[in-house]
Amino acid sequence: MSDAHLTTMEYRDWLKEIKQRLRQAQVKAAVQVNTALLTFYWELGADIVERQKTAQWGSGLLKQLSADLMTEFPDMKGFSKRNLERIRMWYLFYSEGFLNCDTGCVAIGQQPVDQLPKLDSTQIVPQPVAQMVGAQKVQQIVAQLVQIPWSHNLIIISKCGHVKEALYYVNKTIEHNWSRNVLTHQIESGLYEREGKAITNFSQTLPAPQSDLAQQLIKDPYNFDFLTLTKDYNERELEKALTDHITKFLLELGAGFAYVGRQQGLQVGERDFFLDLLFYHTKLHCYVVIELKTGEFEPEYTGKLNFYLKAVDEQLRGDRDEQTIGILLCKTRDRVVVEYALSDIHKPMGVSEYQLTRALPDNLKPSLPSIEELEAEFGNPEGGDE
Incomplete structure (x- = not known):
């Protein structure tokens, strides 16, 4: 077959299809990486909070942990002391919040950390939070949080006063694929209210x-x-x-x-x-x-x-x-x-x-x-x- 056939419409259409499939694969991979990373952040936040409560390691825990993790994983971002503090704050914001549901209120923070569910990064269960109770509710909430980028999560917890409002913006971001700027605008304009x-x-x-x-x-x-x-x-x-x-x-x-x-x-x-x-x-x-x-x-x-x-x-x-x-x-x-x-x-x-x-x-x-x-x-x- 001559190279001339590589300029035909059939070849160009096939090439276009390959490019589209590759882009879809890249997006899917990026989403899976984000989900796995934020699931790890949640569990790390839970570990940090528990260790600070039970272990006698002093106030320098996050500084030392940051140094050790960056030494072991020099090519990975996200292990600065500041980001570890954010991970801890992110976990506490939701774990200490009272979540309203049709069957009553459940305080996530009242559950021992070792009873919080370990999430499979592929477990995204699209069910309304109002239908979940106990550990299953926690699992669903975290499954929502890990669907949006880390930067979006930080904007939400820094600007929202309570968990119900925060989850509203989490779900809107998932639904409409808001950029950081649009998310910030919607929160500051009081869309929730x-x-x-x-x-x-x-x-x-x-x-x-x-x-x-x-x-x-x-x-x-x-x-x-x-x-x-x-x-x-x-x-x-x-x-x-x-x-x-x-x-x-x-x-x-x-x-x-x-x-x-x-x-x-x-x-x-x-x-x-x-x-x-x-x-x-x-x-x-x-x-x-x-x-x-x-x-x-x-x-x-x-x-x-x-x-x-x-x-x-x-x-x-x-x-x-x-x-x-x-x-x-x-x-x-x-x-x-x-x-x-x-x-x-x-x-x-x-x-x-x-x-x-x-x-x-x-x-x-x-x-x-x-x-x-x-x-x-x-x-x-x-x-x-x-």
């Missing part, structure tokens, strides 16, 4: 699986602190600012939102109507209409959004699409008023607040310049977007 907190009528207007998922995908409040707006901004300026920063806006909305457009036109009868923002959600398989309001929620807003949802369902929704969902984003809202307004609406919609800046401690506010002072300082009296 905000997700699924919007006021909605989903349980009355959507079937159970769809309604539960939709509820979890809507936050309250939304954090738009990446925007720079003048004090008296209007809806159109807010809408433009969000689409100018669409990447950050999509990150705040969460996984699954695909941007369709702003001021999407719909003709109903002889009139034209324009949606503030239109998205498609790839997990819910439906259009999502977002309407922006710069003031307090008013009951009449639901009527207008209900009209828009009807129009989208009639004109844009395909045979395989689920019901269109509406989200009203308001600067403020009275919870009782919102619940009254949604009670007789038959289209699925939710109402959330949004924030342009994160709240600052009162003792810091006097020391920071106002927007007006900054604009005057930099000669930009008009303000505007970034």
Whole structure:
């Protein structure tokens, strides 16, 4: 066979397949290495804690252990005194935490270290933590921890206040494959406290699986602190600012939102109507209409959004699409008023607040310049977007 055959499409397709399989093998190997290493870290953390309790080796244990391990394994990273301290802290964070479950609370730290299960690095049991008790629960929790990189684990325990919150971010990282930067952003923006907190009528207007998922995908409040707006901004300026920063806006909305457009036109009868923002959600398989309001929620807003949802369902929704969902984003809202307004609406919609800046401690506010002072300082009296 001549070398000319090596330039054919058949050969190139075969080569492409080999490269893809090799990359998949590399990823799989990296995951297995990470899992095995973190399983070892967990067991090492347990050993360190137990030895410090029972052995009379003094306060220099970690320093001496670090020196001995680095001498024996000079090509391996992770045995510095600082990292050994982190391993110990990682183990204690979870082992001393109380884990809430449907059948009660179990304190991992109350179990003797020698009774903690030794994990096979291939044992990843994807069962909800709430269904586990005792040693089996510990095994499942550790199996989750070892699925994400060590650096991600360190970010989580350094920024989370309790085990339940930490495990929330562990599972979200596994689900969405978050980078360190995205994970840090989600923790610092308080996603754990905000997700699924919007006021909605989903349980009355959507079937159970769809309604539960939709509820979890809507936050309250939304954090738009990446925007720079003048004090008296209007809806159109807010809408433009969000689409100018669409990447950050999509990150705040969460996984699954695909941007369709702003001021999407719909003709109903002889009139034209324009949606503030239109998205498609790839997990819910439906259009999502977002309407922006710069003031307090008013009951009449639901009527207008209900009209828009009807129009989208009639004109844009395909045979395989689920019901269109509406989200009203308001600067403020009275919870009782919102619940009254949604009670007789038959289209699925939710109402959330949004924030342009994160709240600052009162003792810091006097020391920071106002927007007006900054604009005057930099000669930009008009303000505007970034």
